[in-house]
Amino acid sequence: LLSPQEQQQVEHYFTLTWGVLQEPPFRKEAIQHLLASLLYYLEYIAQNSIEQNPAQLTRQEEIFQRFISLVNTHSKKERNVNFYADKLCLTPRYLNTVIRQASQQTVMDWINQSIILEAKVLLKHSNLLVYQVSDELNFPNPSFFSKFFKRMTGMTPHEYQQTK
Template sequence: MAVNEPLEISLKNVLDYFIVQNNEYRFVTKDFGIVSSFMRMTSELFFIHQPYKLKEGRIVYAVSGQVTLSINLIQYTAKKGDLLLLAPNSIIEIHEFTTDFEMRMMAIQNDFIQFLNKDEVLEYYIGRRENLFLPLSEKDYEMTERYFFLIWDTVHEEVFRKEVVQSLVSALLFNISYIRKRSKADTETRHTRQEETFHRFIALVHEYCTQERNVAFYADKLCLSPRYLNTLVKNTSRQTVMEWLNQAVVIESKVLLKHSDLLVYQIADKLNFPNPSFFCKFFKKMTGMTPMEYQKS
């Protein structure tokens, strides 16, 4: 029997399905999308405390209020002026937001900006699974708004000017790169080597957790000993390597349980558990619910 893959928040399924009530706040093609008002768009797809996988990368920034969300296990609180650059295939989960929260967003398919992949920020965006959280100064925020609405106005021309939009999105990304480099030079925001290694570890967990749950595997990828990796991760995050791996597997499990028609035994196999019983015990221990209870919740 054929089964569906987990639902991804992608440009394709946004085009294929009716999931918003107010289309005037968005513009979508097969390789680019832009949303001027996420809240007024009234999406029927997003729910609190439910993980989603974003197929394409995103440029997101808050324009009012505050939101708390997790991106690939890392929790962020974003308020007006905070910008997020989300790598393709990131898993997000919104925990809470204030009643006045609003954000703008672009979704960009990799090939849309492929010719720019030598730049540092685009390497984050395309080549790595790391995400960028960048508080903007008032001046940088206003400039980002000008870029955004220039792109917004351009996509609403009578003929879609793809090359113009590509150039404007590229200019925005290069400007984000300059802001990031300036921010990184600030001693108050510079990551230590341990923090950089930790973020590389989290990116690897996000990429391999469904198949690899051995500390030695991640230590080898980072050219570290398992013991040192354990110490570094615990010192940086107050959680062990295995705790991060288990959390990642739970998130992947939730995505599959909510957004696919896979049966529990198929999910257990997909996530490399030895048998369905082991998977059910693991999920119940981590969440307090059985897989079926979560699926129906």
Template sequence: MRRKELRDLGLQQVIELQMIPYNVERYISSDFGLVLSVKGMSDITEKIFVPEQPYRLTEGRIVYMRSGYVRVRMNLIEARLDAHQLRVVSPGAVLEFVEYSPDCDLTMLAFSSGFMEGWQKENLLSAYIQGRVNMQLALDAKSEHRLESIFQLMWDVLHDEPLSRETMQALISVLFRQIECFQGKGQKEVKRTTRQEQLFARFISLVNRYAVSERNVSFYAGKLYVTPRYLCTLIRETSGRTVMDWVNDAVLLEAKLMLCHTDKLVYQIADELYFPNPSFFCKFFRRMTGKTPNQYRQGRR
């Protein structure tokens, strides 16, 4: 039987998971989704919160952590989202769940970029839609109350008959404006970055974009306007890993996406990932994971 294509994790793919799209805690359509709470929703957590399984987010995510924690890898970088924190991630990010606590509960919003067509977009909202936002903020009690009020108002409007698209667009705009206020009124990012860390973040962004076809240190150094030697030193000092470690991780992630979510044969995947032949790809995959591509695929069925 052919497996369902789920390489992208978007609203449409969630609907196709044969779960109920509407109940007292969630509203999911093809271009808008709001989940007030995941507590007790095993049909979501068991099918989507799968450790070590990569997804590419078709739509971005605004996630408010109510309790517990969740650990993820976002575009190769591991992060932990704890209670009283907010994470905003643009469309196109590659996500892997690592672990979540038994008391994990969160509110999550997703919407298609097309949903905001025709609406004037503030700086943060524009950057979000353009794929340039990946932030995490700590919230105080007042900010949490404000955030919950906005989500609750969204929830109420979603159940109006008929549903007012313009009202929902306005509320999304208000939400992003409020997030900007959180940043500007003492709500500090969880981690302040140095210039070296900013360069590292730009490097990771380039790796996520180009690693499949570009595996040369000089390419990334050129994009960042630094020498290859300086880049190698900076990446090792910042992350404790080499440039090629990160590049190989990105290539491996793409391989896992194809093995998990498509029926492409190993030689086809090797070709799409620019390996000279399937043998090279299999040796690379086994060196990185301890398994052959087919063994990894069988373990995910």
């Protein structure tokens, strides 16, 4: 739980980020750095909270947190369960079991959600065309990206760009 001061600070980050998003032209690097700054701030708060209340995370919770951090860092390039399992020194099967128990979702569910979130941000808040977003997210071709996006969201990337 955030203190009132921490909550106000997080709201300032969102207000600033939203303000930058509203100003043409789109400044991808500025947004990325603001979001990174917000994540570092939240990580700082979490670390302080853990130090002040050293309630031990279960092994499962620790693996889950490390996995989510890896997905946030690598999902643009790495979509293979084996990659994440190797990084965590676990078998792919055990990683999937732990992640499913912790979140009721599979490793691939989390990876796909991360990719879709990134795709949505790029489609809505950049001047990139669909094929450029496909390249940015390391899809083999725009057709494959479009099919993946439609399967995950129910609409094509172009349809998503047109929504308000």
